Amino acid sequence: MPPQSADDSTDDKSGGSQSSGGQPSGGQPINDSPSADRSTAENSHLPRLGASVPVFNCVVYLAETDDGVRARVANLAELECTAGSEREALAKIVSAFKSRVAELLATGAPIPWIDPPASPETDERVRYVPVHL
DSSP, rough: OOOOOOOOOOBOTSSSSTTTOOOOTOOOOOOSHHHHHHHHHTTTTTTOTTTOOOOEEEEEEEEETEEEEEEEEESSTOEEEEESSHHHHHHHHHHHHHHHHHHHHHHHHOOOBBBBBBOOOOEEEEEEEEOOO
């Protein structure tokens, strides 16, 4: 399952595009005030507009157990966890999914997608979680 990318087109809905005249692609004027400079510096950790951010679909199957909730990733092998609640299980499994995919991408190893994923068991609920790296 290949990554999806955010649209990095510079055109806005009205057909305009970023120009050197101080207009960003959204058609709003750039604020040149000192507070705008601070805001830009404060947000420097955020992705830049137009940057491509890979998005992966994480298909999670959840089931109630005696220990809480079991979560397993249906479209990537060997990712499973148990937690006290669905929310905790999803947080754990998405973190593990993100780490695994990032590691594989960093090393250049192929991602062993399971496509199509196996069907859920009768006691499992399905959650589709978009994961941005």
